[in-house]
Amino acid sequence: MIKYVAEAHLPVNRAHQKWMLERMKDLIAPGNIPVLTGTLLPEDYNRVARQLKENGLINEIPDFISFHRKCSAYDEK
Secondary structure, three states: OHHHHHHOOOOOOHHHHHHHHHHHHHHHOOOOOOOOOOOOOHHHHHHHHHHHHHOOOOOOOOOHHHHHHHHHHHHHO
16 A cells, blocks of 8 residues: 555555554454454445435335345356
């Protein structure tokens, strides 16, 4: 990361990059929920789906199980 930020002529240092990575880790793998990285939890799905619908980006919220099955089918290919 430091290489690319430096090439873009932006200020950067290792301490800040470490802090940024730690914050990303907090978002990707919250310590209070024991799930594998990349797992889509129903409550997360529903929260995002509600926001998408409220903002007019989708008309209907697909059922979580149906949505998950369709996405999993792509993983198997």
